[in-house]
Amino acid sequence: MLDAIDKQLLKAVADLEQIPQGAYNIRKNGQLESRKVTANINIVANARKSGIDITVAPGTVNESIHIPVILNKANLLDIVENRFFIGENSDVTIVAGCGIHCGSDKPEGHAGIHEFYLEKGSRIRYVEKHYAAGPGSGKRTLNPVTKVYLAENAHVEMDLVQIGGVDKAERKNEAELGPGSSMLITEKVMTDGKQRAVSNNKIILRGKGSRAELISRSVIKGSSKQDFFGSIDAYAQSYGHLECDAIIMDKGTNETVPALRSFHPDAELTHEAAIGKIANAQLMKLMSLGLEYDEAVSRIIQGFLQ
């Protein structure tokens, strides 16, 4: 049964107020809570650390899959390996996410390892939100891994968000793109206090005409630290762009290391990276529109993470 705290976590990580439409798999404290499959989307347990295999039939369009994970059990470090097999020419939305509620001084954590295999011409939108809350002082850890393999003309859009409350996060994103395929990853992370977040990204442009764009936005408050490592390796005529921006508030620190490697003469790779405080010109502008200093800061951050 889902209690009030579970529902609050589900709302935060998956925008769910009720049982979702379409296929879903809700996992609570390392166990299956509930599951529903549809005619086109099948979900079965796999042999890998109690994970699931999700299979989307070719040509499935306008369907969604919700696979939220919630945790509120002290000392539980839940690791799960899920695989997604996306059939040819399908177009689906996958909403993942993990919410931790920590009520004690004991640690709690989750590592969701997700592998995506996109067949020819398939498209997915993948939304993943991470959030932790609760009165306990136990360390909340989230170490997600996503690996994406795109066949010809497949397309993936990933929105990866860490909203707040996570003490330690180490993310790993890997992608390999086939001919004509494309991906857009947007990662937004906000840390505060003594939190620590690291994001490692490796994109390989293998096929001719493949395109990848990775946008990272970091807001670093308190004495927290966020590091971003991103690389794009091109082995074909392809296009890749990395954009990483970090806003430092208070005493936060940041390391941003973008890397571009071209192994093909017709590859076009670019990057933009910036670390800094909120620009004075932005604050002046919003204050000249009547906002107080603190409101101006909050609107700028809100926009930046939009």
Next chain:
Amino acid sequence: MLTIKDLVYSVSELKDDGTEKRKEIIRGVDFTFVQGKFYAVTGPNGSGKTTLSKLIMGIYKPDSGRIVFDGQELTGLSISERARLGIAFSFQHPARFKGMSFRSLLGIAAGTDDEKVLHRILLRVGLCSFDFLDKEVGSKLSGGEIKKVELATTIARNPRLAIFDEPDTGIDLWTIGPMVELLQKEQHENGTTTIVISHNEKFLRAADEVILLKNGKVAHVGSFDNTLPMLKDIDLCSWGEHCLEETDARCYR
């Protein structure tokens, strides 16, 4: 409606020997702006035009002197407080906001996110495409577009006093005429007291009064026609102190 009394503002400057000295940018300005009039402030580079306007908005704090707006002393009031009293400022180089849509920015300016109100503002400033609202006010906007955003957010405030710092920067020549007309329309229909800082003749011609600043002081006030000879004669060179003499080869004019 706005009275400036003996306003002085200086900045510290490093001398060649490494010591600091104060340099006065505004050196005792006195002026009274009348409700509903259109003023153009002009003058050579470095004469203090932008500084004076930023002192009115509260972006800079004066060393001494007073600024009184509708009978209220502005000294000690923040930018936000001045904005809420009805002063709006249009920046020469507008800030860009990563991730923020024009809709959000205009919503902050107008104090509402009501679609109908925002559409009315767009029509009022001559931005006919409502799709523009969903554009990001980021680095992808052209110089002309960001200036239109700036203009729209200023007018959306329905200010009693609107200050425009070089509104024609980055705007193509064909757009300046309509922009002048827009500011005049706002002046006539809403009684907005308008101060435009500009070198552009179109703005100077539109003004009820042209204020000529030189070396941090008001050098002349008058209509465009009687200011024109002064503008032609005035030494527009800002390298004066580096200049040895009129014919010196180092002259950058």
